[in-house]
Amino acid sequence: MxxxxxxxxxxxxxxxxxxxxxxxxxxxxxxxxxxxxxxxxxxxxxxxxxxxxxxxxxxxxxxxxxxxxxxxxxxxxxxxxxxxxxxxxxxxxxxxxxxxxxxxxxxxxxxxxxxxxxxxxxxxxxxxxxxxxxxxxxxxxxxxxxxxxxxxxxxxxxxxxxxxxxxxxxxxxxxxxxxxxxxxxxxxxxxxxxxxxxxxxxxxxxxxxxxxxxxxxxxxMDRAVEPDEQALIEECIRENAMGAIEVHDIRSRVAGPVRFIEFHLVVDRAMSVGAAHEICDRIEGAIRRAMKGARVTIHVEPEEKSEPHGLPIT
Missing domain, CATH: 1.20.1510.10 (Cation efflux protein transmembrane domain)
Incomplete structure (x- = not known):
């Protein structure tokens, strides 16, 4: 787990x-x-x-x-x-x-x-x-x-x-x-x-x-990123989260040149820490390349924590 x-x-x-x-x-x-x-x-x-x-x-x-x-x-x-x-x-x-x-x-x-x-x-x-x-x-x-x-x-x-x-x-x-x-x-x-x-x-x-x-x-007041940046974040996640099940609770805030981004990544309960870490590395790398000044926090959860409103990974 x-x-x-x-x-x-x-x-x-x-x-x-x-x-x-x-x-x-x-x-x-x-x-x-x-x-x-x-x-x-x-x-x-x-x-x-x-x-x-x-x-x-x-x-x-x-x-x-x-x-x-x-x-x-x-x-x-x-x-x-x-x-x-x-x-x-x-x-x-x-x-x-x-x-x-x-x-x-x-x-x-x-x-x-x-x-x-x-x-x-x-x-x-x-x-x-x-x-x-x-x-x-x-x-x-x-x-x-x-x-x-x-x-x-x-x-x-x-x-x-x-x-x-x-x-x-x-x-x-x-x-x-x-x-x-x-x-x-x-x-x-x-x-x-x-x-x-x-x-x-x-x-x-x-x-x-x-x-x-x-x-x-x-x-x-910790305004969220603009809609086009939000769409870019979701695109980076979809294209680089292979092996995960879904992502939910994507949140962001803007502080000058920095974009703080956090979300929950749901994976198979049997997945190793190392494998989950590789997925996180891929996602974070993609977001940082697409958005200069991005800081990413990913919370990894087992499959029973999936949310119906989550972003599915295909």
Missing amino acids: VVGVFQRNRPDGQKRPSDARTVRRLAVLSVVMAFVVMGLKFLAWQLTGSVALFSDALESIVNVVAAFAALMAISIAQRPPDEDHPFGHHKAEYFSAVLEGVLIAVAALLIAVEAIPMFLRPVPVENSSLGIGVNLVATAVNGGLAILLLRKGRALRSPALQADGQHILTDVWTSLGVVLALVLVALTGWLWIDPLVAILVAANILYHGAKVIVSSLNGL
Whole structure:
């Protein structure tokens, strides 16, 4: 009779050294570029006095704070498991993403406080062409950085990088809206367009901040893997569990770049421990090849423990 748990406590759940270095370098790059963009946007505001540009500059302060928070969270998340945190520190990135969402919301409120009085009493915009040019340079820098962070964040499964990239991408659309507002003010002379766009910017920022918070809270609440990943897990089990009877109670949770997967594997009561171990090795190897950063726990049970809702092995 074989009844036991086969768990692989290998370092595969951690990012590879090269991946970890890449994530950290991207986080450092985000901090540096946040300062550059903030300087450009405040320069554009000083040149014009535009409340829309001021709202854009205010959000850039949030970008700097959020970039620092992401860098700190990534540094913590990359620490190896220890006695107090045997499953690792991966969830630290989610705390950074939640903080970033909160900061986005705070920026939106600050912008609204500044823009609403200006909407009631509009003021002229000066040097709009020069301000637009400076802001477009900052927008181009942000656009390139956002695409890089989102692409690498998804590839490396880094919630902090993805949240930072999403935030910066929101900032790009905000900046383009601000530029459009300044162009319309210059063409029409309608000064109220400037603060109106700032108010719309605040609403858009608040919406995206809420999305970042909800997504990050799902990670903190041990959300299961996505349906396509669940299907991939089941496929790996079916194709590599030859010799077993069935599998049931497949459960998973996501923690940053790591996927924790556990299930019960039912085998013939007369099967040896060695034979059951070989089946577990095959399944675990297949899942780890298909899903980078997977940690698999398999509980082996005798045939009388079969469940009617289990996954049959053909």
